[in-house]
Amino acid sequence: MTVRFLTREYRPGLLSGIVTRLTRRWMTTTNKTTVMSFGDGSHGALGLPMSQTGLGFDAYEPTPVLALPPDVSTIAAGHYHSLAVTSQGHVWAWGRNNEAQLGRDPLSPRETWNEPQKVEGLSQVKVQAAFASGVISTAIGDDGSLWVWGKSKRGQLGQLGLGKDITEAVLPSRVEALIGQDIIKVSLGWGHALALTKDGKLFGWGYYADGRLGKIGELFETSPLDSVAFKLKLSGENSGSMTEAAEELVLEAIEKEKNMPIVWEPTLIEEVADVEVVDMACGLDHSLVLDRDGTLLSEGSNVYGQLGRVKQDLGLLPVDMSFIPVNIASGLGHSLAICKGTSSDVGVDGLSVVTWGWNQSYQLGRKGPESIPLVVEEFSGETPVSLSGGRVHSVAVTAKNEIWTWGCGRNGRLGLGSSADEVEPMLVECLEGSQVLQAVAGFDHNLILIAE
Template structure:
């Protein structure tokens, strides 16, 4: 059941939390979802690597001093109050910062080696690369990426240990966001840098012209494709594979010139698209629009405004969908002073949390009156944390990625009441797994 903004009756499905406990003081991290790559951090003796977790479950190996968490596509990171960084999950590309390891040990959280001299205050990750943000604004990266995502210079595709991104030296970096092959970084004073795979203008116009990716980025959204369309898309993918040795790559971070003089306050990268929120409230998008994830009628390649009639305050991106927390002041007396989430893009698994077309932003009715303050998107699911400290989930339930004790999809936001009684500080999604930071 759902109530209107005048009063909501929450769903009451009860799920126990396996081994529910809280540390005496400090914090703890819980995880749930796909365990195939070890990103859940649950001991092998408890569940075995590769086992999915369907309910929020504490990660016992982490210290009680974690202050923030980050989720890559298949691995996880945690920052502690004393500036240490811990990592666990997939390590085929050395993204854990601990050297080569056996797959059986991927799910063991361990401190990243090589950052002992860095006071880490933030962490970010993609599928193949991890990054740490120092309290001096420096950025350190490690992993493997043939698409230039490391940002360490021409043809540098591997960094086994954390390495400083010298091209950003002197810049006070506040946030980094990674897609599959591209990256954006925002400075404290609002400048925007981009690097990596640059097709479709996903990091702005780098060079004289924008090169398109093998997939047509200017047509198609959530509509059904004909067989001829699919054959054409397959042909483009095959052609793109042949061009792998001549990909459009920006090997080091460069200023996004289109935004010269514009202050950027938030960034979010999906698989192959980007969202950029400006201080004046304008939300911009660029990159692939195969699923309508750019949220605009203008289909030109490049950085252009999202067709947004709300007031965005923060943004997030899943694989092919986009999310924005919006301030609703002034829309009506009932809505005064509250927020909701606008969603658009790929909606095959209900990751937008609402019905209807996904090629333009629309509010999620199921979150009306809940006042979300944090939003995150995965491969085909989404989650939101409200000002009351309640976690809501929706989209694909496969592998337990919604934490509701089943594999059932949820077409509308569903209250995760198994975390009731916990003080939730942060919640983030990887591709198919989730991390929740709770107070002790």
């Protein structure tokens, strides 16, 4: 098997060797690949054939998505839909399509949503990578261009980045505000988005309350749609009456938010304009930004402790940690990082997994104060290569090309063959011997890319 990783060109510095190995712009492979999925299938995001009972088919172990081409080079998971990019530069999509995030007619029969189909409207560009949120899908062309499609809703207005009051793009549309920028990564929260350029510049757009996009030339505003109202609604683990009560709180907050603070087009994040950003990640309503010197910054809501800092001021401020982060990720309300310089240095480069934030279903994989970044001790002995966070679960890929999962096991989202929660990282044993190239988590489902 020949796998080629194309990485950014980094200047010599503190994190050069580690970040170059961990941060991948995109991946190509000369051999066949297989995409596998597991977890909640209620929206068709698994891409598996419908059962006799309809779309609500869950997969408790990784299962091949047979309808995809054999040359998928990279994958992405939105909240309830999935994307795959082939070596030919085509994007395939499946799952929820209420907001046209599949790049096909939103009136297409719901029973076809689980069927992977090629996204039309991208013939003028060879796609290298894709990223997604709840209502938006994005694709990055080989020329660094950014393309978006989907339909924004209240709370997610402006996430397309196509201009003032543009809230819908059924077919892929180019983000003109970023023409001339070489985009290499996009991360999308519930209503905000970040884009990283090859030369380390960071752009943000969308819903900017709670300082989740930094200053963006505007005064900070606190959102009346506070994350506390989402705790029950989005956890997916509560009784019907409690969920109804949470939904009422959300509706009340939305009603108060008639004039939402929106940045309609990508705008340079001023606080990091003078440094080189090497990675970033968006949670539901918070953001993480890593610069080349190893400083990790956080911004947005801190109701779960997901900012990892004692200082509660709004804005882009340093996370309270003595470790050196080299790669970051985020779940709905928790944060994850691969770090060097921990007391549990093991494996190649002495890398460990560090987590903080919401831990209702053990998605941190450790004990201890939730708002303080701490090492996942049970992962010692393994060398993490990449991390991904779901609603209330977490996923890691190691240097051995293995996949580990922990947190909430409902709907089989841990791929361990049961619905049991796991308080610490567990090896997905059914994939032992497989070459796992990539693993990504949606809210309640997961995708894995395996080399044959």
